[in-house]
Amino acid sequence: xxxxxxxxxxxxxxxxxxxxxxxxxxxxxxxxxxxxxxxxxxxxxxxxxxxxxxxxxxxxxxxxxxxxxxxxxxxxxxxxxxxxxxxxxxxxxxxxxxxxxxxxxxxxxxxxxxxxxxxxxxxxxxxxxxxxxxxxxxxxxxxxxxxxxxxxxxxxxxxxxxxxxxxxxxxxxxxx
Amino acid sequence: xxxxxxxxxxxxxxxxxxxxxxxxxxxxxxxxxxxxxxxxxxxxxxxxxxxxxxxxxxxxxxxxxxxxxxxxxxxxxxxxxxxxxxxxxxxxxxxxxxxxxxxxxxxxxxxxxxxxxxxxxxxxx
Numbered sequence: 001x002x003x004x005x006x007x008x009x010x011x012x013x014x015x016x017x018x019x020x021x022x023x024x025x026x027x028x029x030x031x032x033x034x035x036x037x038x039x040x041x042x043x044x045x046x047x048x049x050x051x052x053x054x055x056x057x058x059x060x061x062x063x064x065x066x067x068x069x070x071x072x073x074x075x076x077x078x079x080x081x082x083x084x085x086x087x088x089x090x091x092x093x094x095x096x097x098x099x100x101x102x103x104x105x106x107x108x109x110x111x112x113x114x115x116x117x118x119x120x121x122x123x124x125x126x127x128x129x130x131x132x133x134x135x136x137x138x139x140x141x142x143x144x145x146x147x148x149x150x151x152x153x154x155x156x157x158x159x160x161x162x163x164x165x166x167x168x169x170x171x172x173x174x175x176x
Numbered sequence: 177x178x179x180x181x182x183x184x185x186x187x188x189x190x191x192x193x194x195x196x197x198x199x200x201x202x203x204x205x206x207x208x209x210x211x212x213x214x215x216x217x218x219x220x221x222x223x224x225x226x227x228x229x230x231x232x233x234x235x236x237x238x239x240x241x242x243x244x245x246x247x248x249x250x251x252x253x254x255x256x257x258x259x260x261x262x263x264x265x266x267x268x269x270x271x272x273x274x275x276x277x278x279x280x281x282x283x284x285x286x287x288x289x290x291x292x293x294x295x296x297x298x299x300x301x
Contacts, residue, residue: 037280038266076263078284107179109186116193130286131221137279137290140200147193158181 011171012051012059016066019047023067036141041149045090045114046157050164052095064091078129082122089121090114107158112150119146204277213276213291215255217248220286229253229274229291242285255289257282 022043029041044067052060064087072080094114097105105113119142126135213229219242227236227250235251237258244261254274257267262284270280276293 037270038264076284078262079264082283104183104185105189106183106186107181109183109189112186112189112193126281126283129283130218130281130288132218132288134218134279134288134290135281137204137277138281140197140204143193143197147190147197151190154181158179161179 007171008055008059011168012055012062014167014171015047015051015055015059016063019044019063019067020070022047023070036138036145039142039145041152042115042118043153043156045111045118045153046160048087048091049094049098049111049114049153049157050161052091053098054164054168057092057095060091060095061088064088081125081129085121085125086118087121090118093117106154108151108154111154111157112147115146115150115153116143119143213253213274213293215250215273215289215291218288218290224287227255229255240285240287242282242287244284246282246285246287248287248289255291256280257289260285 023040026040026043048060048063048067051063065084067087068080068084071083091114094110094117097110097113101110119139123135123139123142127133215227215229216223217225217227217238217240219240224240225238227238229250230253233252235249238248238250240246240248245259246257246261246267247259249256249258254272256272257270257280260267260282262282264284267280267282267285267287267289273280273289273291276291279288279290281288
């Protein structure tokens, strides 16, 4: 059991690194015309989604926290708070959907809802920070953008799932 | 977890989001033929300045003593974040606002610029 925890920790660390790397690569994607300012594709959601579905909620939350900590360290308090708020809401919702609604929803549906929950969490924090609900003017544009990125991440998730499963098996083959 | 990529419910969700977002956008632009546009600058939820965009033919400049500092400019019916000392510069990247409902936010400075129509009172109070 204790040995199991060690391998899970190691796997979670690798997944964290992969999530951060995906977040870094995103910076090189040029902004396209209809993109709401400050919006990002959120490719690291692929990793949190995998963690939520395959490693369980605690590990998915740990990865989300480390992502937020990284945003805080590299981009400041606001970015950290936004990463945390969006990440925690979407991770929680995706975990529940993957666990209880996987016969109703496909990966695309779960990924899209995860993206929208990410936006919703961030909008709520932005209301808190600015003391004004005017930031909700962004909601429709964010919803459309979240829909597009949600579909894209869902498709990529499906494509890289075998590789992620293989990576997981590599860590767990030592357990038996 | 089940690994199916698309299910019927997914398509319904996608359709609902598109319809809802399109509806909101249409509502926002519905009576955008206003001749009188007023911009509101709020800092931390408090009204900092009201700028009559239709009247302001000349360039006006607002330097806000927020932390980080932001500079807002207004000219020719447009208003925009000219400069910000924050790391992300999302507000500056938002570009020039000129239509009713256009909004730019600088989260670190807690500053929001919004354009309201002449039905200002109905919207805010």
